[in-house]
Amino acid sequence: MASLFTTSILSASLLIVLIGSFFIEPINAGGFNIVKEQREFDYFKLSLQWPGTVCRNTRHCCASNGCCRGSNSPTEFTIHGLWPDYNDGTWPACCTKSGFDVKEISTLKDALEKYWPSYSCSKASTCSGKKGLFWAHEWEKHGTCSSPVVKDEYSYFITTLNVYFKFNVTEVLYEAGYVPSNSEKYPMGGIISAIQNAFHATPEITCSQGAVEELRLCFYKDFKPRDCAIGLGSSHHNGLSSSKSSCPKYVSLPERVSLALKTGEGAGLRLTQSKAY
Numbered sequence: 396m397a398s399l400f401t402t403s404i405l406s407a408s409l410l411i412v413l414i415g416s417f418f419i420e421p422i423n424a425g426g427f428n429i430v431k432e433q434r435e436f437d438y439f440k441l442s443l444q445w446p447g448t449v450c451r452n453t454r455h456c457c458a459s460n461g462c463c464r465g466s467n468s469p470t471e472f473t474i475h476g477l478w479p480d481y482n483d484g485t486w487p488a489c490c491t492k493s494g495f496d497v498k499e500i501s502t503l504k505d506a507l508e509k510y511w512p513s514y515s516c517s518k519a520s521t522c523s524g525k526k527g528l529f530w531a532h533e534w535e536k537h538g539t540c541s542s543p544v545v546k547d548e549y550s551y552f553i554t555t556l557n558v559y560f561k562f563n564v565t566e567v568l569y570e571a572g573y574v575p576s577n578s579e580k581y582p583m584g585g586i587i588s589a590i591q592n593a594f595h596a597t598p599e600i601t602c603s604q605g606a607v608e609e610l611r612l613c614f615y616k617d618f619k620p621r622d623c624a625i626g627l628g629s630s631h632h633n634g635l636s637s638s639k640s641s642c643p644k645y646v647s648l649p650e651r652v653s654l655a656l657k658t659g660e661g662a663g664l665r666l667t668q669s670k671a672y
Contacts, residue, residue: 433487433488433490433540434481434487435542435543436479436480436481436486436487436540436541437480437481437482438479438480438482438613438614438615438616438621438624439477439478439479439480439541439544439558439613439614439615439616439618440477440478440479440480440599440611440612440613440614440623441474441476441477441478441555441558441559441562441611441612441613441614442474442475442476442477442478442609442610442611443472443473443474443475443559443564443609443610443611443612444472444473444474444475444514444608444609445472445606445607445608445609445610445648445649446461446462446468446469446470446471446472446473446514446651447575447606447648447649447650447651447652448602448603448606448607448608448648448649449462449514449608450462450468450514450651450652450654451606451649451652452603453514453654455516456516456654457516459513459515459516460513460514460515460516460654461473461508461512461513461514462514462652462654463654464654465654468651468654469509469510469512469651470575470651471565472564472565472610473510473511473512474510474511474555474556474559475533475609476533476537476555477533477537477538477541477551477554477555477558478537479537479540479541480613480624482624484624486540487540488522488536488537488540489522489535489536489539489540490539490540490542491539491542492522492523493534493535493539493547493548494521494523494531494535495521495527495528495530495531495534495535495548496548497528497530497531499547499548499549500530500548500549500552503549503552503553503556506556507530507552507556510556510559511529511530511552511555511556512529513528513529515529519531519532520532521535521536522535522536522539523535530552534548534551534552538551538552544616558614558618562594562612562620564590564610564612567589567590567593567594568586568589568590568648570589571585571586571589573585573586573589573648574648575648575649575650575651576647576648576649576650577647577649577650579647579648580605580645580646580647581645581646581647581648582644582645583600583642583643583644583645583646584644586600586607586646587600590610590612594612594620595620596612596613596620596621596622596623597622597623598610598611598612598613598623599611599613599623600642600646601641601642602641602642602643602646603641605642605643605645605646605647606646606647606648606649607642607646607647607648611623
């Protein structure tokens, strides 16, 4: 009996060791809970922001905030990021130690400022635990997980820009009659259908207070459009939820509010607002 009992204990201990070997030790980098080893991603998600919705929540202006450029502020969907995702709703993050180097994208800076602006005055968290540019956050958290399709920083940004230009969401919606308005409400189903008809794939849409905030297009690894996997894990980026839960049946595309920096003796920084058509 003692021999049998000892054998059982040893077997149980071995089983625990074997089970434990299937788990990957989690680590924390720059506030992101990631794992040491991550499998190759399944598809890309291009997330776009509607400036009219994002900028209406701006309370403080600074030179780095795209909402604060007055008449030069964005008037169309801009890039949030190109995200490698898994089909099961999870996603890889901070896959390598390849830190962001702004010199690598110096030739793209004008385009990035216009089409991939930050809408915040706060610096973004990076995988190294430091604070940096919005682009640094997107490259280190998402871009480093884009291999083997995208292998370096420059390729990540130029690839994202090219996909953004090719699949022009703003143009598609405008042609379908969905234009910026602070009074008009549009059917969510109509907006989704316009994208489906143009790209033959279903997007993911998130809303804030009844207004479209982000629209996401999904792609196979060769950048052919595919349906977004709305459902499990659809809310994992920045706490945003899928279109099913965050958007009403009728949504708005708010007009951009012009926010400009004003300086003067004793004035510091303050906002001036006016409608921009």
